[in-house]
Amino acid sequence: MTPRRRRMLTFAVLAVGLTALTAGGALAQQWWGRRASPRDGIPADRGGVPDWKVDERFKRDVFTFVRAEYGSYGRRGRGGGGGWATDWPDSDLNFSYRLQQLTSLRVEPRPITLRLDDEKLLDYPFVYMIEPGGMVLSEEEVVGLRRYLLNGGFLMVDDFWGDWQYQNFYREIKRVFPDREPEELPLEHPIFQCVYKLKERPQVPSIHTWMGTGQTWEDHGPGSREVHYRGIQDDEGRLMAIICHNTDLGDGWEREGEDPAYFREFAERLSYPMGINIVTYAMTH
Numbered sequence: 226m227t228p229r230r231r232r233m234l235t236f237a238v239l240a241v242g243l244t245a246l247t248a249g250g251a252l253a254q255q256w257w258g259r260r261a262s263p264r265d266g267i268p269a270d271r272g273g274v275p276d277w278k279v280d281e282r283f284k285r286d287v288f289t290f291v292r293a294e295y296g297s298y299g300r301r302g303r304g305g306g307g308g309w310a311t312d313w314p315d316s317d318l319n320f321s322y323r324l325q326q327l328t329s330l331r332v333e334p335r336p337i338t339l340r341l342d343d344e345k346l347l348d349y350p351f352v353y354m355i356e357p358g359g360m361v362l363s364e365e366e367v368v369g370l371r372r373y374l375l376n377g378g379f380l381m382v383d384d385f386w387g388d389w390q391y392q393n394f395y396r397e398i399k400r401v402f403p404d405r406e407p408e409e410l411p412l413e414h415p416i417f418q419c420v421y422k423l424k425e426r427p428q429v430p431s432i433h434t435w436m437g438t439g440q441t442w443e444d445h446g447p448g449s450r451e452v453h454y455r456g457i458q459d460d461e462g463r464l465m466a467i468i469c470h471n472t473d474l475g476d477g478w479e480r481e482g483e484d485p486a487y488f489r490e491f492a493e494r495l496s497y498p499m500g501i502n503i504v505t506y507a508m509t510h
Contacts, residue, residue: 358390
């Protein structure tokens with residue numbers, strides 16, 4: 226079953242603003258200082274993130290947040306960790322919860338990780354890739370990601386900074402699509418306007434950068450300061466990948482419970498609206 230066939234037929238966003246939510250410390254805080262390994266799965270206590278039950282009548286039609294596993298500089302596979310496991314499971318749990326809370330989309334409470342060459346990836350319409358600045362794909366991963374995207378899947382790339390990390394990602398994505406070029410997406414593009422009408426292309430720093438320097442950007446060498454959102458289209462003009470460069474949307478999800486000011490400035494105002502826009506666009510186009 227292809228990702229396109231798995232998509233929900235309707236996706237209505239509820240008239241609930243993030244300002245109605247409680248920012249006071251519950252969601253990610255219990256995970257502070259102790260990273261979970263993806264091979265351990267989702268812990269029973271969920272780090273304080275509320276749980277919910279999926280209606281049995283629709284258990285095959287829920288949206289599941291899928292994180293891409295990929296090879297990076299000799300670290301491969303579920304047990305190896307590496308860049309792909311950054312922020313797991315906090316950001317994935319929090320984002321799944323907020324997506325369930327703020328939209329009418331039926332959401333699976335337990336996000337998962339899958340290798341790019343796993344056949345099961347084709348069962349899911351959306352996959353999240355983080356920190357690809359050190360990504361090194363195997364030939365099987367190159368073929369798997371190409372097949373996934375050309376069959377209707379959607380890729381969100383997040384949290385990598387500067388020219389060097391971008392060039393590494395660019396080299397690997399050109400192995401996937403030698404004949405396709407990532408193109409800058411203007412603020413007028415529907416992905417920035419489809420639910421939340423964004424007035425800027427969001428740039429989110431890690432909480433540590435922001436609290437330590439007050440900057441909205443992370444210094445990873447030349448080319449780190451200006452935020453970029455680039456897209457890759459298929460032959461029909463469908464946007465099948467969004468590349469969020471010089472921003473860390475996932476930290477806004479992961480760290481939402483750790484500092485009220487960071488929540489208001491970045492999680493509430495930028496990370497969640499952009500993430501919800503991206504998933505909405507992926508599920509309806």
